Amino acid sequence: MSGHERPTGHGRFLTGLAWALLLVGLWLWGSEITDVRGGVSEPTNGDVAAVGRPFGVELPDAHEPLAPARPQRVDVPSLKVRAPVIARGLDQEGAIDPPSFEQAGDVGWYAGGTRPGAVGTSLFVGHVDTETRPAVFYDLSAVRPGEKVRVTRDDGSVAVFTVDDVQVLSRDRFDAKKAYGPHEKGRAELRLITCGGTFDRAARTYSANVVVSAYLTGVAP
Template identity: 70%
Template sequence: MSYADHDHERSSGTARLTMGVAWALLLLGLWLWGREVTDVRHGISAPTTGDVAAVGRPPDPELPPAHEPLSGALPQRVDIPALGVQAPVVARGLDRRGAIDPPPFDQAGVVGWYGSGTRPGAAGAALLVGHVDTESRPAVFYKVSTLRPGATIRVTRSDGKVAEFTVDDIRVLPRERFDAQQAYGTRQSGRAELRLITCGGTFDRATRTYTANVIVSAYLTGMAA
């Protein structure tokens, strides 16, 4: 999500909303533009900061096998039962700076999907971005950092199928050590994968940005009934 174009036009409260993930998604846009997505080996399997996602997390459960990828279809809705999230999905493109253009500011309950990238359920990593909060209330991905491996994410598609993903990794990547390939690259060749992306860490009033990004990784494990 790119909020950089609006930084000097909005109030400090809105700036908090708009600047949350600008740095990471600007890197994402440049990365998608300049290099091919390749496999990355498993590395950090737990957050690298003191974010609440790391507190009290039990050992990772045994995860189900991957389901074979589906044909491409447009995402329409994302459901995260553990968080009580049921949100519409809208396609978003890149802005003039090469970063993902987020959902409109007044639609903090909407999830943006990078429409020129992988479709959820198809082979590759599909990217879903969402706000963590607004000036006055939590937003759609407010509790995403609390997800644990084994949690379910369902994406309703335009072909009527509901692709069911299982969370296998939650990373909190600090700004100063952010690696776009590590965050957004596919983890296993041939899998259908999903990324949920939002801001995390703490809000730095000096720079008017969040100090980290939360990246939740999941992979296709079946079709919901």
């Protein structure tokens, strides 16, 4: 389970997620993005906490990137998540516009960026909860390296990604490039993003965000 505090009040959810999405927007506006190694077995510092980085995890080789196609559904079998994907753009502040709370069971995909399975980093965002119930990415922090994320695309294919990094990134000294930049050039990569950490009642926001990194390792019809 995610271990989030669950005070009531709609504003808390949007504030925490919008903070991360604004940083995604700033990253998208950046000039040159360089490689950022995932470091599945590397130690972390005080403001980047590893959720699941067991030593000795054997990860498969990367699959050659696919031709671009739009996502229709995302499945995370280990979490029993099967969710529709809806295209999202940027809001007036340059942040990715997340799904509404009425669509808390859906996952938002930044349609102005990489299509999942194509070379680059494709960005998926979702709420952790609403004021009344868990949302689509409530248990996202429970994902572990080696587990699969399957994205059904509109060309009839299913892009299969393998998780190689799961982090809870605090708001202090946050580096958007390290969070969202590619781990290796030339790969097809995926990020799943939601709120994390604890809820600050005074600031009405979460203290961190969960970022799951994965890369393309297969394709199914």
